Amino acid sequence: MIEKVIKALKNSGYRITPIRRALFEILITSKKPISVDGLIRSLAKKGMKPNKTTIYRELASLKTGGFIKEVQFKSDCRMYEITSLGHHHHLVCTKCNTIEDVRMENDMKQYEKKIYKKMAFKIFEHSLEFFGLCRKCQ
């Protein structure tokens, strides 16, 4: 998994620096959106203390390259997830703040078609987040 991403990065002209490799290890194993501070904490656990600026620049670059996706829940800070996890939605627990992914089979396709017919708005992308209580917090 990680080596596949590394290869794709190389093909896109990115250099494989220790920080960048570590970032992807974190994003891949995290499996859920993670904030800049979360990334920096995870990097610290790996013994790396990169500058915040580096992380911001890195995330901007990887976003442009299509390797990561930015998501935003309510007023909270921006979070990032790796795109290779595929399209999905988020379950945000309003008590413990954990985030779970959820995949819906036929997704929103029929809704999007309906909307196009009704409003002539051509949809390319959507974001759907659910807020509530996770199993533990109920």
Add this chain to the structure above:
Amino acid sequence: MIEKVIKALKNSGYRITPIRRALFEILITSKKPISVDGLIRSLAKKGMKPNKTTIYRELASLKTGGFIKEVQFKSDCRMYEITSLGHHHHLVCTKCNTIEDVRMENDMKQYEKKIYKKMAFKIFEHSLEFFGLCRKCQ
């Protein structure tokens, strides 16, 4: 419409100041989410030049009171809309940045039930935004 809201505000103990009244006039006629800067621009057109702090405090207070709702699209700044418009979703044009509202009949209820069965996650709220091109920009 505006007088109905004013009455509700009074009942909740809010004072009806010129700024507050103007804010609601703007939120009601706008019919779509509007940013702090947008609000300040609209107020300026009405000849009012309130401090930004006032607007932030006002929005925080009205949000707590349940009169307005905060929405956030991608990396863009926070936007606000009046809650009395009812639950709906947004169509965000990625070219001209205009926002349209869209209402979906049976909404997401069946999805939310499915998710509860599958993941034991109890949903209270959701936010759904579509990104694409509006009629004019296609």
Add this chain to the structure above:
DNA sequence: CTAAATGCAAACATTTTGCATCAGA
């Protein structure tokens, strides 16, 4: 009259920019 609303300055948090140095390929 009195608590709520406002303005102003300053603090705070997050993100971005400029520039010099470093290092992957």
Add this chain to the structure above:
DNA sequence: TCTGATGCAAAATGTTTGCATTTAG
């Protein structure tokens, strides 16, 4: 070697706080 990556300081942006003054009811 040479350009992309990094660190550091400073700036820019968006939002909040403390405190004195004003004002709606």
